[in-house]
Amino acid sequence: MNGPEILFYIPIFGGLPVTETLRNTWIVMAILILLSLWLTSGMKMQGISKKQVVVEQGVKMLYQMVEDTMGKDKLFFAPYIGTLFLFVLFSNLMGMFAMRAPTADLNTTAGLILIYFMLNQYFAIKCHGLAGRLKGFVEPIPVMLPLNIVGEFSTPISMALRLFGNIASGIVITSLIYQALTWVSNLVFGGITAFPVFAVGIPAVLSIYFDVFTDVMQAYIVTMLTMVFLAMAMD
Amino acid sequence: MEKAIVLGCSALGAGIAMIAGLGPGIGQGYAAGKAAEAVGRQPEAAGTVTRTLLTGCAVAESTGIYSLLIALTLIFVNPLVGML
Amino acid sequence: MDNLFLSLGYMPFISIDWTIIAQLLNTLILFLVLKKLLFGRVKQIIDARQAEVDKMYSDADAAMTEADRLKNLYADSVAGARDEAQRIVADARKTAEDQSEAILDEARTAASNMLAKAESEIASEKKKAVNEIKDEISDIAIMIAEKVVEKEITPADHEKLIADFIDRVGE
Numbered sequence: 001m002n003g004p005e006i007l008f009y010i011p012i013f014g015g016l017p018v019t020e021t022l023r024n025t026w027i028v029m030a031i032l033i034l035l036s037l038w039l040t041s042g043m044k045m046q047g048i049s050k051k052q053v054v055v056e057q058g059v060k061m062l063y064q065m066v067e068d069t070m071g072k073d074k075l076f077f078a079p080y081i082g083t084l085f086l087f088v089l090f091s092n093l094m095g096m097f098a099m100r101a102p103t104a105d106l107n108t109t110a111g112l113i114l115i116y117f118m119l120n121q122y123f124a125i126k127c128h129g130l131a132g133r134l135k136g137f138v139e140p141i142p143v144m145l146p147l148n149i150v151g152e153f154s155t156p157i158s159m160a161l162r163l164f165g166n167i168a169s170g171i172v173i174t175s176l177i178y179q180a181l182t183w184v185s186n187l188v189f190g191g192i193t194a195f196p197v198f199a200v201g202i203p204a205v206l207s208i209y210f211d212v213f214t215d216v217m218q219a220y221i222v223t224m225l226t227m228v229f230l231a232m233a234m235d
Numbered sequence: 236m237e238k239a240i241v242l243g244c245s246a247l248g249a250g251i252a253m254i255a256g257l258g259p260g261i262g263q264g265y266a267a268g269k270a271a272e273a274v275g276r277q278p279e280a281a282g283t284v285t286r287t288l289l290t291g292c293a294v295a296e297s298t299g300i301y302s303l304l305i306a307l308t309l310i311f312v313n314p315l316v317g318m319l
Numbered sequence: 320m321d322n323l324f325l326s327l328g329y330m331p332f333i334s335i336d337w338t339i340i341a342q343l344l345n346t347l348i349l350f351l352v353l354k355k356l357l358f359g360r361v362k363q364i365i366d367a368r369q370a371e372v373d374k375m376y377s378d379a380d381a382a383m384t385e386a387d388r389l390k391n392l393y394a395d396s397v398a399g400a401r402d403e404a405q406r407i408v409a410d411a412r413k414t415a416e417d418q419s420e421a422i423l424d425e426a427r428t429a430a431s432n433m434l435a436k437a438e439s440e441i442a443s444e445k446k447k448a449v450n451e452i453k454d455e456i457s458d459i460a461i462m463i464a465e466k467v468v469e470k471e472i473t474p475a476d477h478e479k480l481i482a483d484f485i486d487r488v489g490e
Contacts, residue, residue: 002311003330016337019330025342029349036357043364045371052364059361078362079354087349102342106333111342158297165300168307168332221293228290304333311332 004105021105028090028102069224070231077230080119084112085223092167092215095174096207103218104167106160113160116226120156124233159225166218170210177203241315249309255302262295452488459484 007023009015039055066078095101102108125133137148182196189197270288274281460481
């Protein structure tokens with residue numbers, strides 16, 4: 001099992017590898033930007049089209065969810081949460097189109113969670129003040145200090161690893177299934193054709209669980225956890 | 236020869252690491268059972284219960300994911316071979 | 320081992336390299352673009368519509384309040400008019416009653432006056448008549464007395480005659 005393929009090197013700092021991950025991220029970004037351009041084109045106040053109803057309903061749902069989970073005073077997070085969800089969802093779903101999902105690379109998930117971590121620290125200090133923030137580490141008892149510090153870092157690390165692990169294991173399992181089906185095909189039809197007959201329809205059915213379900217689920221979960229932990233850090 | 240031993244032990248280690256998958260399985264099953272009870276008791280709160288269940292399962296899954304990552308690292312990255 | 324992977328053109332399965340910075344920047348750029356293009360615009364439309372709806376509602380509320388106020392005003396003025404009418408009718412009736420009372424009183428007074436006058440006239444006439452009769456009686460008595468004196472009647476007859484006469488005339 002290989003990591004992301006290196007496409008070319010940027011000749012600075014001794015050659016920065018540009019990988020499949022980056023290319024697929026750019027594809028996802030392009031899709032999302034074009035999609036939002038298309039979705040928001042021709043928006044009107046009255047006599048709205050079906051497209052606009054859908055996109056408005058989606059945005060309303062997003063704001064409602066942020067309000068329910070984080071509270072009314074943190075509604076300004078909604079665009080970030082929405083971006084996170086859309087980016088992770090589309091990145092996860094890239095795996096269905098025979099491209100390596102950007103989230104199957106630890107760099108992507110770590111980058112996402114790094115943003116979350118910085119936001120978390122910034123708003124925690126902004127809401128509680130530096131002194132209150134430091135005091136929070138020795139609560140409820142000072143003995144908890146090491147645990148609290150570990151907990152502060154383990155939450156984002158586990159979030160990054162969870163997303164990466166789920167998507168990467170999906171890739172591993174899909175490739176294992178392909179290998180197994182190719183092996184069975186060769187066993188059964190080995191004398192007739194080298195084409196892996198069984199590998200045509202069956203993976204699609206399995207990918208409904210391993211790709212679609214897990215992908216949507218993980219996008220939802222990473223968004224949800226980001227909201228919950230941000231709200232917890234601020235309250 | 237040494238490399239073969241390390242590779243074989245890495246594979247064994249990966250398999251042993253995945254024993255940790257038991258924990259999240261039991262934990263998530265227990266959580267799902269409790270959630271089913273909660274929905275049975277309060278069907279109108281099904282949405283909230285499901286949301287909490289999913290979030291809780293995601294957190295409970297962490298240990299399983301860690302072991303999975305260790306197994307994947309042992310198999311695909313082979314960090315121990317580089318130490319020879 | 321890393322070199323082996325790189326020479327094959329693949330990154331390790333699990334690795335952290337400069338891609339993390341690139342992805343971080345990618346996400347930030349995507350966030351800024353989507354915030355401006357998607358969420359900002361849609362939220363603006365939703366808010367504008369919400370504001371419009373709120374305005375319509377408040378306008379409708381204001382119109383309703385105004386209508387209520389006018390309705391109350393009309394009801395008040397109608398009630399006032401009714402009271403006024405009742406008052407006028409009552410006044411008129413009272414005036415009429417007073418007037419009829421006054422007229423009746425006047426008539427009654429006049430009637431009683433006339434009655435009293437008539438009675439007093441009757442009384443005076445009667446008195447006059449009685450006086451005249453008495454005069455006549457006395458004349459007649461004198462006449463009778465002259466005749467009695469001429470015809471020589473007993474005092475008893477005399478007396479009886481006078482009494483009879485008075486009785487008959489004095490009725």
